[in-house]
Structures are given as C-alpha cells and as structure tokens.
Amino acid sequence: MNNKNLKLRLDKVLSHIGVGSRKDLKKMVKEQRITINGELATDPGVYVSPYVDVIAVNKKPIKYREFIYLMMNKPQGVLSATEDRDDEVVVDLLEEEDWVFNPFPVGRLDKDTEGFLLLTNDGKLAHQITSPKKHVPKTYYAVIEGIVTDADADAFSKGVTLDDGYKTLPGELKILKSDTESEIELTIYEGKYHQVKRMFEAVGKRVTYLKRISMGALPLDPELELGEYRELTEEELELLKS
Structure with missing residues (x-):
C-alpha cells in the first residue's frame, strides 16, 4: 500500500508512537490538546x-512511522537482548521515544564485543539480514x-x-x-556463536578485542x-x- 493511502484510527497512530494509551488519548481529545x-x-x-495529515499534540506536530531503524555503537558489558534479569541490555540505552516502538537487536554481538548493532521493529528486514541463506557480510x-x-x-579463505x-x-x-599483538579486519558471511573468536582459536590464536565495523554495505558511523x-x-x- 502507498503510504499516502494509509488510513488508521487517530488513537492507534498516537499510541504507536508513544504519545499515550488509548485511555490517555481519549482524555487529551476531550481537553482539546x-x-x-x-x-x-x-x-x-x-x-x-x-503520512499526509498534519497531526499535532499540544500544538507540536508529530512524526508518524510504522518502523524504526537504529544504528548503535554497542559498548562492552551490554547484552544484545531486549530484557535480562541480571545485566543491562541494549534497549536500556534507548530514549523513551524510541523504545516505545519495541525495537529488538538484529542478530547479536557478544557481551564483550563492541560495534555496529542494528535495532528495529521490522521483522521482515531482520529476517532478511539474519537468514543463513542470504549470506549478508559482516x-x-x-x-x-x-x-x-x-x-x-x-586458511580463512577456504573456511576453518x-x-x-x-x-x-x-x-x-x-x-x-x-x-606479537596483531590487528586485523575479518569479513564473514554467517553468524555462528562466538564465530570470530573460534575461527582464530582454530588457528591457535586468541582474540583480545573485537568490534563489528559494518553490516552488509553499511559501515558503522565513526561519529x-x-x-x-x-x-x-x-x-x-x-x-x-x-
């Protein structure tokens, strides 16, 4: 469907972007806000x-979007998850205006790995990127x-x-x-558990620092x-x- 032809209930539009619950919105309409x-x-x-009508809340125009796509530079010590009983997770780093969309990490980075992590609520795109059949380079x-x-x-060029x-x-x-301490860049086309670390273990070496710098053709923003x-x-x- 063309975005211009999309029709949705006002309360659904505003609750989706985190303005408030349907009960809240009923009250806000009554208060002429x-x-x-x-x-x-x-x-x-x-x-x-x-996508066409100018909808304003408290005189401030809102921006509607169905999906959200976030590039994060994940720090060490944070889990690539949406919740955990013990550790901080990547969605804890989001502002309220973004986590109301319920984004989730696409794929995962180990707890002690830094770098490019994509978060989205677009399940179709997430599947395309993580599907083993797609061989998306990282x-x-x-x-x-x-x-x-x-x-x-x-050895790596032949598979280990x-x-x-x-x-x-x-x-x-x-x-x-x-x-005695080397620096490398490695591009792989799948995402097995601890894969980069295990590939180097297979040739008798140990990874001491790891950072993902690109997904597909998209590099991590250096800023x-x-x-x-x-x-x-x-x-x-x-x-x-x-």
Missing part, C-alpha cells in the same frame, strides 16, 4: 492519513594475541573447522598489523560514541536492504 490539519480532534477513533576489527600470518588468511566440527564459510582476512545510536537515513536503509 490534539488537532488534525489545524482543526480540533473531537473523536479519538476518527480515521486519519498519518566485517569486524580485532586485536589478536599472536602473529597473524598469510597462512591464516589463506571450529571446535564442534563445523566448517565455516570462506572468510576474508585482512592483516593490518602482524606482530557514534560507545553507547550512542541514531536512526538510519533513507539512503542507509536502502544500502542495508541491497
């Missing part, structure tokens, strides 16, 4: 075109204990066998610095500090979908 195209709303159940920067060699890059016997898809290992996030632009969303 909501307008539609400059006219006072008289019925919370009236149908509106949320690139990581890592610090490695040990000298990373061209032989390791060659993990500790449980699983052989990974070929990955692209770029050596940035080779020393985002750890724990910060922002909405994707239209262009970035198209890049991610491609």
Whole structure:
C-alpha cells in the first residue's frame, strides 16, 4: 500500500508512537490538546492519513512511522537482548521515544564485543539480514594475541573447522598489523556463536578485542560514541536492504 493511502484510527497512530494509551488519548481529545490539519480532534477513533495529515499534540506536530531503524555503537558489558534479569541490555540505552516502538537487536554481538548493532521493529528486514541463506557480510576489527600470518588468511579463505566440527564459510582476512599483538579486519558471511573468536582459536590464536565495523554495505558511523545510536537515513536503509 502507498503510504499516502494509509488510513488508521487517530488513537492507534498516537499510541504507536508513544504519545499515550488509548485511555490517555481519549482524555487529551476531550481537553482539546490534539488537532488534525489545524482543526480540533473531537473523536479519538476518527480515521486519519498519518503520512499526509498534519497531526499535532499540544500544538507540536508529530512524526508518524510504522518502523524504526537504529544504528548503535554497542559498548562492552551490554547484552544484545531486549530484557535480562541480571545485566543491562541494549534497549536500556534507548530514549523513551524510541523504545516505545519495541525495537529488538538484529542478530547479536557478544557481551564483550563492541560495534555496529542494528535495532528495529521490522521483522521482515531482520529476517532478511539474519537468514543463513542470504549470506549478508559482516566485517569486524580485532586485536589478536599472536602473529597473524598469510597462512591464516589463506586458511580463512577456504573456511576453518571450529571446535564442534563445523566448517565455516570462506572468510576474508585482512592483516593490518602482524606482530606479537596483531590487528586485523575479518569479513564473514554467517553468524555462528562466538564465530570470530573460534575461527582464530582454530588457528591457535586468541582474540583480545573485537568490534563489528559494518553490516552488509553499511559501515558503522565513526561519529557514534560507545553507547550512542541514531536512526538510519533513507539512503542507509536502502544500502542495508541491497
């Protein structure tokens, strides 16, 4: 459906973006705090075109959107989850205006891994990105204990066998610095549990720092500090979908 043709109840539009519950909105209409195209709303159940009509609450125009797409620079110590009894989770880092959309992390980053995490309430896109059949590339920067060699890059390019016997898809290992402590970038096309760490364990080395720097063709915004996030632009969303 064309967004311009979309018709929804006023109270559904406003509750979806976190203005209030339907009970709250009924009261706000009664208190003459909501307008539609400059006219006072008289019925919370009236149908509106949320992408066309100018809806204002307390004289402030609202921006309606069905889906939200957030790029976060996840810090260490925070779980890629929506809830946990003991630890802080990524949605705890969101402002109320964003978590009312009930976004969830797409895929996961380990608790001690930093970097690009996408959060959205668009289940279709999340499935496209995480589906094993899609082979969406993810690139990581890592610090490695040990000298990373061209032989390791060659092994990764053919796929390595993990500790449980699983052989990974070929990955692209770029050596940035080779020393007793090495620095690398690694692109993989699947998301097995602790995969990057286990791939290096398979060649006798240990990851001491890990950060995801891109998903698909979309890089992490270098301006985002750890724990910060922002909405994707239209262009970035198209890049991610491609």
